[in-house]
Amino acid sequence: MPARCALPIHSRDRYVTDGGIETWLMYKKGFELPHFASFYLLDIPAGREALREYYRSFVAVAQQFQSKYIFCSLTYRASRDWGNLLGYSKAALAEMNHKAFAFYREIATEMGTKEIDTLYSGCIGPRGDAYNLNQTMTSAEAEDYHAEQIATFVAAKADIVTAMTLNSVEEGIGIARAARLAGIPSVISFTVEKDGSVGGRHSLRRAIELVDAETDAAPAYYMLNCAHPLDFWNALEEGPWMQRLMGVRANSSSLAHGQLCQLGRLDEGDWKDLARRHADLNARYPHMNVFGGCCGTDSVHVAGIFSALSQRPL
Numbered sequence: 085m086p087a088r089c090a091l092p093i094h095s096r097d098r099y100v101t102d103g104g105i106e107t108w109l110m111y112k113k114g115f116e117l118p119h120f121a122s123f124y125l126l127d128i129p130a131g132r133e134a135l136r137e138y139y140r141s142f143v144a145v146a147q148q149f150q151s152k153y154i155f156c157s158l159t160y161r162a163s164r165d166w167g168n169l170l171g172y173s174k175a176a177l178a179e180m181n182h183k184a185f186a187f188y189r190e191i192a193t194e195m196g197t198k199e200i201d202t203l204y205s206g207c208i209g210p211r212g213d214a215y216n217l218n219q220t221m222t223s224a225e226a227e228d229y230h231a232e233q234i235a236t237f238v239a240a241k242a243d244i245v246t247a248m249t250l251n252s253v254e255e256g257i258g259i260a261r262a263a264r265l266a267g268i269p270s271v272i273s274f275t276v277e278k279d280g281s282v283g284g285r286h287s288l289r290r291a292i293e294l295v296d297a298e299t300d301a302a303p304a305y306y307m308l309n310c311a312h313p314l315d316f317w318n319a320l321e322e323g324p325w326m327q328r329l330m331g332v333r334a335n336s337s338s339l340a341h342g343q344l345c346q347l348g349r350l351d352e353g354d355w356k357d358l359a360r361r362h363a364d365l366n367a368r369y370p371h372m373n374v375f376g377g378c379c380g381t382d383s384v385h386v387a388g389i390f391s392a393l394s395q396r397p398l
Contacts, residue, residue, distance in 0.1 A: 088199060088200070088243070089152055089199065089200055089201055089202050089203045089243065091203070091243075091244065091269060091304055091305075092305065092330050092331065092373050092374050093304050093305045093330060095152070095373070096373070097151065097152050097373065098149070098151045098152070098373045098374075098375065098390070098393065099146075099151060099152045099153065099154050099203070099331070099373055099374045099375070100142060100145050100146040100149070100151045100152070100153050100154070100375065100376065100386060100390065101142075101153070101154040101155075101156050101205075101331070101333065101374060101375070101376035102138070102139065102142045102154075102155075102156055102157050102376050102377070102386075103142070103333070103376055103377030103378065103381035103382050103383065103385060103386055104335070104336070104377055104378050104379045104380050104381045104382065105122055105138060105157045105158070106120055106122055106160075106379075107350060107379050107380050107381075108138060108381075108382050109122055109125070109131075109134060109135075109138075110350075111349060111350035112350065112382070113134045115131060115134065118169075118170060119161060119166055119169050119170060120160075120161055121160075121161035121162070121166060121170055122135075122157070122158060122160070122161070123158050123159055123160075123161065123162045123180050123181075123183075123184055124170065124180070126158070126180065126183050126184065126187055127180075127183075132187075135158070135187065136191060136194075138382075138383075139155065139187075139188070139191045140191060140194070140195060141382070141383035142376075142383050142386065143191065143192070143195040143197060144195070144383070145383050145386050145387045145390060146197075146201070147195070147197075148387065148390075149387075149390040149391075149393075149394055151390065152201045152202065152203065153197060153201065153202055153203070154202075154203045154204075154205050154244075154246075154374065154376075155188040155191070155192070155202070155203070155204050155205060156205040156207045156246055156248075156376075157207050157248075158184040158187070158188075158207065159180075159181050159184050159206060159207045159208070159233070159237075160207045160208070160209035160248060161209055162177055162180055162181050162184070162233065163177075163208065163209065163211065163229070163230065163232070163233045164177065164229065164232055164233070165211055165212075165229075166209075174232075178236045181206070181233065181236040181237065181240060182236065182239070182240045184240075185204055185206075185237075185240040185241070185242060186240075188204050189204070203243045203244060204241070204242050204243050204244075205242060205243065205244045205245065205246045205271070206233070206234065206236075206237030206240070206242040206244070206245045206246070206268075207246050207248055208230055208233060208234070208245060208246065208247040208248065208259060209247075209248055209249060210247075210249060210250055210251065210252070210255060211226065211229055211230070211255065221252065221254060221255060221258075222254055222258075223254040223255075223257035223258040223261070223298065224258065225258065226252075226254055226255040226257070226258025226259060226262075227257075227258035227259070227261045227262045227265075228258075228262075229258070230247075230255075230258060230259045230262050231262040231265070231266065234259075234262050234263055234266045234268065235266060237266075237268065238266050238267065238268050242268065243268075243269075244268065244269045244270070244271060244304065245259070245263045245268055245269070245270045245271065246270075246271040246273060246307070247259045247270065247271065247272050247273060248273045248309055248310075248333075249273065249275045249309055249310045249378075250272060250273065250274050250275065250282075251274070251275055251282055251283035252282075252283055253282065253283075253285075253286060253291050253294045253295060256272045256274065256291070256295045256303075257294070257295050257298045257299055259272065260272060260295060260299040260302040260303045261299055261302065263302070263303075264299065264302040269303075269304040270302065270303045270304060271303060271304055271305055271306065271307055271330075272292075272295055272303045272306050272307070273306065273307035273308060273309045273331075273333070274288060274291055274292075274306070274307075274308060274309075275308070275309055275310040275311055276288055276308065276311050276315060276316050276319050277315075278315055278340060280315065280316060280318050280319035281319075287319065287321070288308065288316070288319040288320070288321075288329075289319075289321050289323065289325050292306050292325050292328055292329065293325055296328065301328075303328075305328055305329070305330035305331070306328050306329045306330065307329070307330060307331040307332065307333065307374060308329065308331075308332050308333075308334075309332070309333035309334070309378045310333070310335055310378045310379060311334065311335055311378075312334055312335045312336075312337060312338035312353075312358075313332075313334055313358070313361040313362070313364075313365065314338040314361075315338055316332075316334075317361075317365075320368075320369070326369060327371060329369075329372065330371070330372055330373060330374050331372055331373065331374025331375060331376075332362070332365065332372065332374075332375060332376075333375075333376040333377055333378045334358065334361075334362070334377060334378060334381070335353075335377075335378050335379045335380055335381070336351060336352050336353035336355070336358060336377065336379065336380030336381045336385060337351045337352075337353035337380055338353075339351060350380060351380050352380055352381075352382075352385070353380060353385075355381075355384055355385045355388045356388060358381075358385055358388065358389065359385075359388035359389045359391060359392035360392055362375060362389045362392055362393060363392035363393060363395075366393050375389050375390065375393070377389075
Protein backbone atom coordinates (compact mmCIF):
# COMPACT_ATOMS: atom_id res chain seq x y z
CA MET A 85 0.00 0.00 0.00
CA PRO A 86 1.45 3.43 -0.93
CA ALA A 87 2.40 5.76 1.91
CA ARG A 88 -0.30 8.26 2.81
CA CYS A 89 0.27 12.00 2.84
CA ALA A 90 1.03 13.47 6.25
CA LEU A 91 -1.28 16.12 7.64
CA PRO A 92 0.21 19.64 7.63
CA ILE A 93 0.50 19.58 11.42
CA HIS A 94 2.92 16.67 11.10
CA SER A 95 5.01 18.06 8.26
CA ARG A 96 7.35 20.95 7.53
CA ASP A 97 6.37 20.87 3.85
CA ARG A 98 4.11 23.49 2.32
CA TYR A 99 0.64 22.56 1.10
CA VAL A 100 -1.22 24.18 -1.78
CA THR A 101 -4.99 24.18 -1.59
CA ASP A 102 -7.44 25.76 -4.00
CA GLY A 103 -8.95 29.22 -4.25
CA GLY A 104 -12.22 31.03 -4.84
CA ILE A 105 -13.92 28.32 -6.85
CA GLU A 106 -17.36 29.95 -6.76
CA THR A 107 -16.26 33.41 -7.92
CA TRP A 108 -14.08 31.81 -10.60
CA LEU A 109 -16.98 29.70 -11.90
CA MET A 110 -19.43 32.60 -11.86
CA TYR A 111 -17.32 35.42 -13.24
CA LYS A 112 -14.74 33.69 -15.39
CA LYS A 113 -16.83 30.79 -16.68
CA GLY A 114 -20.32 32.27 -16.60
CA PHE A 115 -22.06 29.58 -14.52
CA GLU A 116 -24.99 30.34 -12.27
CA LEU A 117 -24.46 28.93 -8.81
CA PRO A 118 -27.81 28.69 -7.00
CA HIS A 119 -27.27 29.21 -3.29
CA PHE A 120 -23.53 29.47 -4.03
CA ALA A 121 -23.37 25.71 -4.70
CA SER A 122 -20.85 24.35 -7.19
CA PHE A 123 -21.14 20.60 -6.64
CA TYR A 124 -24.11 20.25 -9.01
CA LEU A 125 -21.77 21.04 -11.93
CA LEU A 126 -20.33 17.53 -11.62
CA ASP A 127 -23.47 16.30 -13.44
CA ILE A 128 -23.20 18.82 -16.29
CA PRO A 129 -20.60 18.10 -19.00
CA ALA A 130 -19.59 21.75 -19.46
CA GLY A 131 -19.48 22.22 -15.70
CA ARG A 132 -17.39 19.13 -15.20
CA GLU A 133 -14.87 20.33 -17.77
CA ALA A 134 -14.63 23.72 -16.06
CA LEU A 135 -14.04 22.01 -12.73
CA ARG A 136 -11.39 19.84 -14.34
CA GLU A 137 -9.62 22.95 -15.66
CA TYR A 138 -9.86 24.57 -12.24
CA TYR A 139 -8.42 21.72 -10.19
CA ARG A 140 -5.75 20.85 -12.71
CA SER A 141 -4.45 24.42 -12.51
CA PHE A 142 -4.01 24.19 -8.74
CA VAL A 143 -2.38 20.76 -8.87
CA ALA A 144 0.03 22.26 -11.42
CA VAL A 145 0.94 24.99 -8.92
CA ALA A 146 1.72 22.35 -6.29
CA GLN A 147 3.85 20.46 -8.78
CA GLN A 148 5.65 23.62 -9.91
CA PHE A 149 6.67 24.47 -6.36
CA GLN A 150 7.20 20.85 -5.27
CA SER A 151 4.53 21.20 -2.61
CA LYS A 152 1.84 18.86 -1.41
CA TYR A 153 -1.77 19.45 -2.48
CA ILE A 154 -5.09 19.40 -0.63
CA PHE A 155 -8.22 18.88 -2.74
CA CYS A 156 -11.11 20.81 -1.20
CA SER A 157 -14.11 23.16 -1.80
CA LEU A 158 -16.61 21.28 -4.01
CA THR A 159 -18.78 20.07 -1.10
CA TYR A 160 -19.05 23.45 0.66
CA ARG A 161 -22.80 23.58 0.10
CA ALA A 162 -23.47 19.82 -0.03
CA SER A 163 -25.14 19.55 3.38
CA ARG A 164 -28.76 18.88 4.31
CA ASP A 165 -30.33 22.36 4.50
CA TRP A 166 -28.65 23.61 1.34
CA GLY A 167 -29.40 20.32 -0.41
CA ASN A 168 -33.08 20.73 0.42
CA LEU A 169 -33.07 24.22 -1.10
CA LEU A 170 -31.45 22.80 -4.23
CA GLY A 171 -33.91 19.91 -4.50
CA TYR A 172 -31.59 17.06 -3.46
CA SER A 173 -32.85 14.19 -1.36
CA LYS A 174 -30.66 12.81 1.43
CA ALA A 175 -29.55 9.95 -0.81
CA ALA A 176 -28.89 12.21 -3.81
CA LEU A 177 -26.87 14.60 -1.67
CA ALA A 178 -24.74 11.76 -0.30
CA GLU A 179 -24.17 10.61 -3.87
CA MET A 180 -22.92 14.08 -4.85
CA ASN A 181 -20.49 14.12 -1.94
CA HIS A 182 -19.13 10.76 -3.11
CA LYS A 183 -18.92 12.04 -6.70
CA ALA A 184 -16.77 14.94 -5.54
CA PHE A 185 -14.16 12.60 -4.08
CA ALA A 186 -14.23 10.36 -7.14
CA PHE A 187 -13.65 13.48 -9.23
CA TYR A 188 -10.73 14.59 -7.06
CA ARG A 189 -9.10 11.20 -7.50
CA GLU A 190 -9.72 11.32 -11.23
CA ILE A 191 -7.86 14.64 -11.42
CA ALA A 192 -5.04 13.29 -9.27
CA THR A 193 -4.63 10.36 -11.65
CA GLU A 194 -4.69 12.64 -14.70
CA MET A 195 -2.04 14.90 -13.18
CA GLY A 196 0.15 12.07 -11.93
CA THR A 197 0.12 13.14 -8.29
CA LYS A 198 1.57 10.79 -5.70
CA GLU A 199 -0.46 9.56 -2.75
CA ILE A 200 2.27 10.75 -0.41
CA ASP A 201 1.81 14.29 -1.74
CA THR A 202 -2.00 14.45 -1.84
CA LEU A 203 -4.75 14.95 0.74
CA TYR A 204 -8.49 14.68 0.08
CA SER A 205 -10.50 17.00 2.29
CA GLY A 206 -14.23 16.98 2.88
CA CYS A 207 -15.17 20.66 2.75
CA ILE A 208 -17.98 21.77 5.05
CA GLY A 209 -19.62 25.16 4.82
CA PRO A 210 -21.66 26.80 7.57
CA ARG A 211 -25.22 25.64 8.03
CA GLY A 212 -26.44 29.19 7.48
CA ASP A 213 -25.11 32.29 5.79
CA ALA A 214 -21.39 32.74 6.38
CA TYR A 215 -21.87 36.49 6.85
CA ASN A 216 -24.88 36.51 9.18
CA LEU A 217 -24.31 34.93 12.57
CA ASN A 218 -26.74 32.17 13.48
CA GLN A 219 -26.93 32.88 17.21
CA THR A 220 -29.57 30.25 17.93
CA MET A 221 -27.68 27.10 16.90
CA THR A 222 -26.04 25.30 19.80
CA SER A 223 -22.91 23.20 19.54
CA ALA A 224 -25.04 20.07 20.03
CA GLU A 225 -27.30 21.07 17.14
CA ALA A 226 -24.27 21.79 14.96
CA GLU A 227 -22.78 18.40 15.84
CA ASP A 228 -26.01 16.62 14.90
CA TYR A 229 -26.43 18.56 11.65
CA HIS A 230 -22.89 18.23 10.31
CA ALA A 231 -22.43 14.60 11.40
CA GLU A 232 -24.49 13.54 8.39
CA GLN A 233 -22.14 15.05 5.82
CA ILE A 234 -19.07 13.98 7.77
CA ALA A 235 -20.31 10.37 7.64
CA THR A 236 -20.38 10.57 3.83
CA PHE A 237 -16.80 11.88 3.85
CA VAL A 238 -15.68 8.93 5.96
CA ALA A 239 -17.45 6.52 3.60
CA ALA A 240 -15.75 8.24 0.65
CA LYS A 241 -12.36 7.69 2.35
CA ALA A 242 -11.57 11.36 2.93
CA ASP A 243 -8.35 12.11 4.78
CA ILE A 244 -9.63 15.11 6.68
CA VAL A 245 -12.64 17.40 7.14
CA THR A 246 -12.21 21.16 6.61
CA ALA A 247 -14.96 23.48 7.86
CA MET A 248 -14.72 26.77 5.98
CA THR A 249 -15.92 30.34 6.61
CA LEU A 250 -17.24 29.74 10.12
CA ASN A 251 -18.36 32.76 12.10
CA SER A 252 -19.74 30.82 15.07
CA VAL A 253 -17.68 29.20 17.82
CA GLU A 254 -20.60 26.91 18.61
CA GLU A 255 -20.63 25.58 15.06
CA GLY A 256 -16.88 25.01 15.19
CA ILE A 257 -17.27 23.06 18.43
CA GLY A 258 -20.06 20.92 16.96
CA ILE A 259 -18.12 20.09 13.79
CA ALA A 260 -14.96 19.22 15.74
CA ARG A 261 -16.94 16.89 18.01
CA ALA A 262 -18.76 15.24 15.12
CA ALA A 263 -15.51 14.62 13.25
CA ARG A 264 -13.83 13.18 16.34
CA LEU A 265 -16.77 10.84 16.89
CA ALA A 266 -16.55 9.75 13.24
CA GLY A 267 -12.83 9.09 13.57
CA ILE A 268 -11.60 11.66 11.05
CA PRO A 269 -9.29 14.66 11.69
CA SER A 270 -10.87 18.09 11.40
CA VAL A 271 -9.74 21.58 10.46
CA ILE A 272 -11.74 24.57 11.66
CA SER A 273 -11.37 27.65 9.47
CA PHE A 274 -12.89 30.84 10.84
CA THR A 275 -13.57 34.03 8.94
CA VAL A 276 -13.16 37.46 10.50
CA GLU A 277 -14.95 40.77 10.11
CA LYS A 278 -13.30 44.05 9.15
CA ASP A 279 -12.50 44.59 12.84
CA GLY A 280 -10.75 41.22 13.02
CA SER A 281 -13.46 39.58 15.15
CA VAL A 282 -15.20 36.25 14.61
CA GLY A 283 -18.89 37.02 14.19
CA GLY A 284 -18.49 40.30 16.05
CA ARG A 285 -18.33 38.34 19.31
CA HIS A 286 -14.83 36.97 19.82
CA SER A 287 -11.27 37.66 18.85
CA LEU A 288 -9.77 34.99 16.61
CA ARG A 289 -7.59 33.95 19.52
CA ARG A 290 -10.58 33.56 21.83
CA ALA A 291 -12.54 31.60 19.20
CA ILE A 292 -9.73 29.08 18.78
CA GLU A 293 -9.14 28.81 22.51
CA LEU A 294 -12.85 28.22 23.15
CA VAL A 295 -13.11 25.43 20.56
CA ASP A 296 -9.99 23.77 21.95
CA ALA A 297 -11.27 24.06 25.53
CA GLU A 298 -14.69 22.60 24.69
CA THR A 299 -13.39 19.73 22.54
CA ASP A 300 -10.14 18.76 24.30
CA ALA A 301 -8.29 20.28 21.33
CA ALA A 302 -10.03 17.94 18.87
CA PRO A 303 -9.22 19.87 15.65
CA ALA A 304 -5.97 18.85 13.99
CA TYR A 305 -5.37 22.55 13.36
CA TYR A 306 -7.10 25.80 12.48
CA MET A 307 -7.19 28.04 9.42
CA LEU A 308 -8.49 31.47 8.47
CA ASN A 309 -10.35 32.20 5.24
CA CYS A 310 -12.51 34.70 3.35
CA ALA A 311 -10.71 37.84 4.52
CA HIS A 312 -7.88 39.95 3.14
CA PRO A 313 -4.56 40.24 5.02
CA LEU A 314 -5.37 43.91 5.65
CA ASP A 315 -8.32 42.74 7.74
CA PHE A 316 -6.88 39.75 9.54
CA TRP A 317 -3.30 40.90 10.21
CA ASN A 318 -4.15 42.59 13.52
CA ALA A 319 -6.18 39.57 14.62
CA LEU A 320 -2.99 37.51 14.77
CA GLU A 321 -1.96 38.11 18.36
CA GLU A 322 1.25 36.63 19.69
CA GLY A 323 0.89 33.60 21.94
CA PRO A 324 0.88 29.79 22.06
CA TRP A 325 -2.52 29.70 20.35
CA MET A 326 -0.92 30.89 17.11
CA GLN A 327 0.80 27.51 16.77
CA ARG A 328 -2.66 26.04 16.21
CA LEU A 329 -3.27 28.30 13.19
CA MET A 330 -1.64 26.51 10.28
CA GLY A 331 -3.02 28.13 7.15
CA VAL A 332 -4.77 30.93 5.29
CA ARG A 333 -7.12 31.17 2.33
CA ALA A 334 -7.37 34.93 1.79
CA ASN A 335 -9.70 36.99 -0.38
CA SER A 336 -8.20 38.82 -3.35
CA SER A 337 -9.33 42.26 -2.16
CA SER A 338 -10.28 43.93 1.10
CA LEU A 339 -13.87 44.73 0.18
CA ALA A 340 -16.36 44.19 2.98
CA HIS A 341 -17.55 40.66 3.66
CA GLY A 342 -19.66 39.15 0.95
CA GLN A 343 -19.22 42.00 -1.51
CA LEU A 344 -16.92 40.00 -3.75
CA CYS A 345 -19.76 37.56 -4.34
CA GLN A 346 -22.36 40.28 -4.91
CA LEU A 347 -20.57 42.78 -7.15
CA GLY A 348 -21.79 41.26 -10.37
CA ARG A 349 -18.17 41.26 -11.53
CA LEU A 350 -14.88 39.79 -10.39
CA ASP A 351 -12.53 41.84 -8.23
CA GLU A 352 -9.21 40.05 -8.57
CA GLY A 353 -7.31 42.61 -6.53
CA ASP A 354 -3.54 42.99 -6.87
CA TRP A 355 -2.10 39.46 -6.88
CA LYS A 356 1.47 40.74 -6.46
CA ASP A 357 0.52 42.71 -3.36
CA LEU A 358 -1.37 39.70 -2.00
CA ALA A 359 1.68 37.52 -2.59
CA ARG A 360 3.98 39.93 -0.76
CA ARG A 361 1.63 40.06 2.20
CA HIS A 362 1.74 36.26 2.42
CA ALA A 363 5.53 36.37 2.38
CA ASP A 364 5.38 38.81 5.30
CA LEU A 365 2.91 36.53 7.06
CA ASN A 366 5.13 33.48 6.62
CA ALA A 367 8.19 35.39 7.81
CA ARG A 368 6.30 36.34 10.98
CA TYR A 369 4.79 32.88 11.49
CA PRO A 370 7.05 30.33 9.76
CA HIS A 371 5.11 27.36 11.16
CA MET A 372 2.15 28.16 8.86
CA ASN A 373 2.27 25.86 5.84
CA VAL A 374 -1.19 25.68 4.17
CA PHE A 375 -1.99 28.39 1.62
CA GLY A 376 -4.70 28.84 -0.98
CA GLY A 377 -7.25 31.52 -1.75
CA CYS A 378 -10.89 32.46 -1.28
CA CYS A 379 -13.26 34.91 -3.00
CA GLY A 380 -11.81 36.47 -6.14
CA THR A 381 -8.70 34.29 -6.28
CA ASP A 382 -7.60 31.64 -8.75
CA SER A 383 -4.44 29.66 -9.46
CA VAL A 384 -2.62 32.82 -10.60
CA HIS A 385 -2.98 34.29 -7.11
CA VAL A 386 -1.90 31.07 -5.44
CA ALA A 387 1.07 30.64 -7.76
CA GLY A 388 2.07 34.20 -6.88
CA ILE A 389 1.79 33.40 -3.18
CA PHE A 390 4.01 30.34 -3.50
CA SER A 391 6.48 32.26 -5.62
CA ALA A 392 6.75 34.84 -2.83
CA LEU A 393 7.01 32.14 -0.16
CA SER A 394 9.80 30.52 -2.16
CA GLN A 395 11.49 33.92 -2.59
CA ARG A 396 11.32 33.62 -6.34
CA PRO A 397 10.83 36.72 -8.54
CA LEU A 398 7.17 37.70 -8.99
